[in-house]
Amino acid sequence: MSDDKLKNVISHAKEYGFVFQSSEIYDGLSAVYDYGQLGALLKNNIKEYWWKAMVQNHENIVGIDSAIFMHPTIWKASGHVDAFNDPLIDNKDSKKRYRADVLVEDYLEKIRQKIQKELTKAATRFGETFDAEMYLKTNGRVVGYQNQITEIEDKLRDYLENSKLKEFKELIEELGIACPISGSKNWTDVRQFNLMFSTEMGSVAEDSSKIYLRPETAQGIFVNFLNVMKSGRMKIPFGIAQIGKAFRNEIVARQFIFRMREFEQMEMQFFVKPGDELTWYENWKEKRIKWHKNLGFDEGAYRFHDHIKLAHYANAACDIEFDFPMGFKELEGIHSRTDFDLKAHEKFSGKKLQYFDPEDNKNYVPYVVETSIGLDRMFLAVLSQSFKEEKLEDGSERVVLNIPNFLAPIKLAVFPLVKKDGLPEKAREILKQLKFKFQCQYDEKDSIGKRYRRHDAIGTPFCITVDHQTLEDNMVTIRNRDTMQQERISIGDIEKIVSESVSWETVLANLDD
Numbered sequence: 001m002s003d004d005k006l007k008n009v010i011s012h013a014k015e016y017g018f019v020f021q022s023s024e025i026y027d028g029l030s031a032v033y034d035y036g037q038l039g040a041l042l043k044n045n046i047k048e049y050w051w052k053a054m055v056q057n058h059e060n061i062v063g064i065d066s067a068i069f070m071h072p073t074i075w076k077a078s079g080h081v082d083a084f085n086d087p088l089i090d091n092k093d094s095k096k097r098y099r100a101d102v103l104v105e106d107y108l109e110k111i112r113q114k115i116q117k118e119l120t121k122a123a124t125r126f127g128e129t130f131d132a133e134m135y136l137k138t139n140g141r142v143v144g145y146q147n148q149i150t151e152i153e154d155k156l157r158d159y160l161e162n163s164k165l166k167e168f169k170e171l172i173e174e175l176g177i178a179c180p181i182s183g184s185k186n187w188t189d190v191r192q193f194n195l196m197f198s199t200e201m202g203s204v205a206e207d208s209s210k211i212y213l214r215p216e217t218a219q220g221i222f223v224n225f226l227n228v229m230k231s232g233r234m235k236i237p238f239g240i241a242q243i244g245k246a247f248r249n250e251i252v253a254r255q256f257i258f259r260m261r262e263f264e265q266m267e268m269q270f271f272v273k274p275g276d277e278l279t280w281y282e283n284w285k286e287k288r289i290k291w292h293k294n295l296g297f298d299e300g301a302y303r304f305h306d307h308i309k310l311a312h313y314a315n316a317a318c319d320i321e322f323d324f325p326m327g328f329k330e331l332e333g334i335h336s337r338t339d340f341d342l343k344a345h346e347k348f349s350g351k352k353l354q355y356f357d358p359e360d361n362k363n364y365v366p367y368v369v370e371t372s373i374g375l376d377r378m379f380l381a382v383l384s385q386s387f388k389e390e391k392l393e394d395g396s397e398r399v400v401l402n403i404p405n406f407l408a409p410i411k412l413a414v415f416p417l418v419k420k421d422g423l424p425e426k427a428r429e430i431l432k433q434l435k436f437k438f439q440c441q442y443d444e445k446d447s448i449g450k451r452y453r454r455h456d457a458i459g460t461p462f463c464i465t466v467d468h469q470t471l472e473d474n475m476v477t478i479r480n481r482d483t484m485q486q487e488r489i490s491i492g493d494i495e496k497i498v499s500e501s502v503s504w505e506t507v508l509a510n511l512d513d
């Protein structure tokens, strides 16, 4: 995929009412976006897919909805006040700001691509006898690349963990990294920048106190651990899930809804017995990748990436990366966070956050395995994978969104063939019966062909057309988005055909263990 593809997806999203730049008539607000009439529907469906898969499918996971504003000490306890920083660097010529670690990561990705190229070349040269693993271990050039990657990764980890800003700049200079915009290597020093937004709470200045807009939803779960455990009579292992807004003053806010300053997260904290966490970590890795692959997109579009910077409190962490139009990037994080968060809140709040284990007859602070996915990134993943520009047999072209049917914003479009002869009335009658079952749309403008194209472009799986014959035999034409095939069916069968195809049931059942 390419930059062009991203551009096409962005303009498609705008043209059809999926995503708009925030405050556009005032020239926009950087890295803030609004979801339009179809975007809101698609986003809600993705949310529902996550919520049902997590909460409805698991009897030991419950969902909450905590407030965005929280006691400021929470962010001291979580480490965000002191350490939620990104190392930033400016290019003096382009005046563009970058995350120093991202510049180095991009450099590493280029080396990885070189390895990939060598592999592809060798595979063609050696044909069927090619042993990729052996090649990676023995080919001099590739081994050189690998060593280079390991060396840079080690430095990166050290500089990030120990805030070695001077060394960071030296590394960028040593690698000869240039600004992608100006091409120049004229960099400022690297500085730390806290990503939390703050505001004042209280009506008069003297009484007000500084509070933060939450940079993640997870802390709302930790501070409600006791409430939920007691009121829900939860037994370990159990999980608490939440979907909600989060805010980060991102340094580099480009790439559309991939990196926003206001975004939404879907997070789940799974509380386990100490010692069991790594088994659960593997278990959640498996479950989460299954959730993604269940959408039926290209399996090669996903990969796991182990963290090179393991936070001091984590004993395992990885990302699920997705092949976005701008390349493989983090879509979801899975982290084994030990008892760091609950212990920190015990310390700062003075309250015991422990579980009494009836089997062992003792109290302990549970360990936590977290799964954390950005809803907006998931939206971009679905939109960019579904977006296809197809050449048809008759030489014409169409843009189609092959959105998995159960996620499609509109499930069924109902058209009268013409705007007269009682056809609109008949079409509306059908709509009236079906609108309680699924999201439908009535459309009578333009030719049928144009209406099909419009609904292909927004991912509507089915269109039905009411014609003169319908008035006599109660049959309509149903047209399938993916196959473009048309079929004559009775009005009474529409509900069954569409329901079966857009049903949550099969999708959720596929996820069950």
Ligand code: ATP
Pocket (backbone or CB within 6 Å): 216, 248, 250, 257, 258, 259, 260, 261, 263, 264, 265, 330, 331, 332, 333, 372, 373, 374, 375, 376, 377
């Ligand atoms: P990145 O390294 O890309 O900044 P992160 O590692 O800081 O992400 P986490 O803190 O693990 O991200 O947040 C969990 C998830 O929230 C991410 O996997 C991502 O999907 C989403 N997310 C994080 N920051 C943003 C953002 N600025 N805009 C949209 N989604 C985000």
